Amino acid sequence: MEEKNISCASHEAVAASQQKHGLTRRSFLKWAGVAATVPTLGQLVACAPQAKMADTGSDDAPAPALEDEGEWKPYRCFRLNCSASCINYALVKDGQVVRVKTDDRNPDSEDMPQQRGCLRGQAKMNHVYGPDRLKYPMKRKNWEPGGDPAKINGELRGKDEWVRISWDEALDIIADELTRIIGAYGNEAVIRAGLYPNPVLTALGGSQGGCGGNSQGGWVYPSSMMTGYQNLAGYYGAYLYNDRLDILNAKLIVLDGNNPSWSALGYPNKVLLDAKRRGAKIVGINPFYNSGLGAIADEWIPIRPATDAALFIGCAYHMIENDLQDQAFLDTYTVGFDADHMSEGADPKDNFKDYVLGTYDGVPKTPEWASEICGVEPEVIRSLATDMATIKPAAIFSCSAVTRGFRGEQAAQAFFTVG
Structure with a gap:
């Protein structure tokens, strides 16, 4: 999946700015210095x-x-x-x-x-x-900028040796090539690594960002579509969750593939321990049992990797079968749960409830069905579903880790739907 993220500035305005000011080594270095400030502090x-x-x-x-x-x-x-x-x-x-x-x-x-x-x-x-970090710019020995086909030796692609060049030469190459490629092919021809905008490329009119199929394609995009929250700066839920101290009010905490006591350490672990001391029940859903879960979890649910979607769909079946869902909330604030609340133009048969019950495909997504996929015992699935539906207030967490597998985006869809 690929994201096109062209700047709001028009191509004409950018071209006029480039013509007026020119993309010189000095101006490029100025912008690069601004862009480098945050990553440098981040490292x-x-x-x-x-x-x-x-x-x-x-x-x-x-x-x-x-x-x-x-x-x-x-x-x-x-x-x-x-x-x-x-x-x-x-x-x-x-x-x-x-x-x-x-x-x-x-x-x-x-x-x-x-x-x-x-x-x-x-x-x-x-x-x-670190001694392995690049400390100066390098280029392929036999590669020359300018895009001249006569100077491209395809046999050396991926094999040519690296040679050190000066910072001035490196900045000149980058500035000249960006100017040449944008002028000839437009900003759509510039692809940046990763999802987030680059200030330098944004100032030049924009670029395209690549999106893989795991963290971004599996979690970020489905999450934004499920919640209607389109600001991808909230990558790990920065704007989707309550304040971390609000977790102290929870009576149930479910950590689905999310274990900050092991992966984050420090302050998050203290908050979870404080919540536990206040009486919260903590459930860890994770293939990996470690000292972090041992310290905080009242219950560990081992699960086969990349099968979280099946687990949550099995929970949904138990909730629907026993009328545990908050139907008033679903009717008021969500789209697609049942045939009466589908988006305009959608096939009513594609609703979530009928899929879970197996109304049209003849396959009820029971806890037994889910157990065959995820390895969690059916009674454990029923118990988890009952806890999530009845213990209030509850804090149910997941993260992009559970989507790093085949059709991983389904885990994000199931998580937000059950939530």
């Missing part, structure tokens, strides 16, 4: 309860320095690896990070603990100064 991720010296094991790593020789600067932990988004401090000297620590501006207390980061966050400093 300088590390934190600990007390200040620590950085030990990267690399000859290229910066030497330790005393605190009065640098400046402490705040930065947020790279949030795509974790939902905690801890605020940390980096000691910067001569443009290099030499130490990192937790945000310790406020006293540590039980009610308002310091957001101490984890060892994984601290290790990310090694990524910045």
Whole structure:
């Protein structure tokens, strides 16, 4: 699946701007510097309860320095690896990070603990100064810019050796090639890596973003379509969930493939433990049992990987069969649950309820049907469905991990429908 994300600015306006100002090395470097600020801070991720010296094991790593020789600067932990988004401090000297620590501006207390980061966050400093990281630009030895077919040696594709070039040469190549390709083929010919817009390419008129079939194609797009929330900046539910402290009010917490006590560490684990102390029942649905689930979960439901959709559909059958669903909510706020609430032009037979009951295909999606697929015992499915439908308030979490499989988007659809 591919996303076209052309800037709101018209091609004519962009062309006029380019003609007036020109895409020079200086202007490109200016934009690139702005764009690089956030990723750079995102990679300088590390934190600990007390200040620590950085030990990267690399000859290229910066030497330790005393605190009065640098400046402490705040930065947020790279949030795509974790939902905690801890605020940390980096000691910067001569443009290099030499130490990192937790945000310790406020006293540590039980009610308002310091957001101490984890060892994984601290290790990310090694990524910045690691010996395997590229430190200067390179190009294929026999490749030349300009798009001249006569200068393209197809036999060397993927085999040609890399040679180091200067930053000036690299920036000139990028600026010239972007100008040439956009001028000849339009912004649609520029494909950026990943889903999110690039400020440089947006300033030049836009580009196309690729979308894979797992995290983005399996979770982000189906989630936005299911909820009607189109802002993809809420990648991991930043704008779909309540405040993290609201989980303390939950009487039931279901973690479907979502286990922050193992993958996020730090502050999220404390919140879950506090909720458990307040009496919340915590259920972990996961093929992998670990010390994180051992610490917080009252019940572990092992499941075959990439079969979460079947589990939730089996839960839906039990809810419908026993009239446990909130029908008033479904009738008022959703589309497609039953034949009487379909979108305009849709076939009434395609509604969710009749699919689950097997009205037209003759296959009722019973807990027994789901069990054959996901490996969870039918009685466990019925118990989970009853808990989710009757214990209020409930917090039911899932994440893109469950969609990383064949037809993974169905897991996102089933999760939001049952929710």
